[in-house]
Amino acid sequence: MWGKDRDEALARMRQALAAYHVVGLSTNVAFLQRLVKSEAFRTADLDTGLIERNEAALFPPPAPVGMEIIALATAALLDRETRERRIDAADQHSPWTHAGAWRLNGGATRTLRFAYGSHTLDVTLTANERGSTLIYADQAAPFRASCQADDIRVDLGTRRAHGQVHVEGDDFHVFNAGRHAVLGWLDPLAHAGETEGEGGKLTAPMPGKVIAVMVEPGSTVTRGTPLLVMEAMKMEHTISAPADGVVSEILYGVGEQVAEGAQLLAFEGK
Template sequence: GLIARNEAVLFPPPAPVGMELIALAVAALLHREARELRIDAADPHSPWTHAGAWRLNGGVSRTLRFGYGEQVLDVKLDSNARGSTLIYADQAAPFAYTCQADDLRVNLGTRRTHGQVHADGDTFHVFYAGRHVSLAWLDPLAHAGEAESEGGKLTAPMPGKVIAVLVEAGSMVTRGAPLLVMEAMKMEHTISAPADGVVSEILYDVGEQVAEGAQLLAFERN
């Protein structure tokens, strides 16, 4: 019973993530994205070489979401030709950063801070003021298709019509096998098996209209 009696001491809630820590993580993410830009050596003036905040009709607002334990931390970055503003936890501050080797330096208006951030995939390990915090970047594009296969459910990505059913109920399939084709927005979308398993039921026939998010097939993983 030792653990149960001392649970509050042994497993304290995670300390809050302050503006400085989140700003370092955002700076590391932006620096990584800048390094991954496509560079066209034959055209140094190519617009794809630049990723500034300039927009024809104003600035750009971007929401970044990080996982911290069981918490989700939302950060907003507003940028325009005059600079950027970081908005987090009801605080707003001008935002700029520089990177020298492993050292990130962030300016938050009159506040200046620096630390180190090491990225392991989409997990950013932030080291600042003697503290280490792991923040998982929740990239909506990288995981956009995963929800379709949760719990063996295969759903319609948008409203459309079923134009082909490539399997029957009871069919054993391997991961990635095409199961059904639907037409939406004048494009064909192939729904594939999320894993090895069995198609237990076909829920729509060819020619039927389906709503966005509708389950198309029932699937059981092996």
């Protein structure tokens, strides 16, 4: 194939690969998309050394996640929460079964956190009587979304995005403009009260207040020993020792407010 016929055939191949939406198992669709777009494939420079010669183009580092993909994942998450919300059949307009953005004398702010490979992506969604705003990677844009099953459209002011988001547990598979990105929602409530320990650090699972400290600096503890209790979202969360060791420092006292992810104690494992 040469000239126009060749270009049309390559375009059809790219379109066909972009139409594949496969979740739940690993595929080489993304690699095939890069291969079909490569200059070597377009010019039929094909032999057993093709991949080695074009390794940089065929195996690039993961592309950053842009505002459009984040917005689609956020819209899918909010839509899922709306569909899963319990409605009281006896009072379908009860304010206790609706979690909209309306607040008395103010707006609402919510922080969402997604995992993308080894990276953590923080998204802030604010809402008031004027509408919603999505803030991500130092960008802010108006946010509106419409969802019909997995098909989602988002309006970001002067930008619009359309894609499909397939949800598998807490993994959001976002298909947009021929790209497939997997974002894992880090639900703070799913891990509330669990110990977060890494390198001796114990951190707050969500914003809250310290209501009890059960140890002192220098205390020797065993794994699972309660160290500190936080109150957040009207629930108590016990922070426990991640391993046998020594509490070297207590960084917050009773009554102090702590931010999500704040280190609460310094811990030295044995």
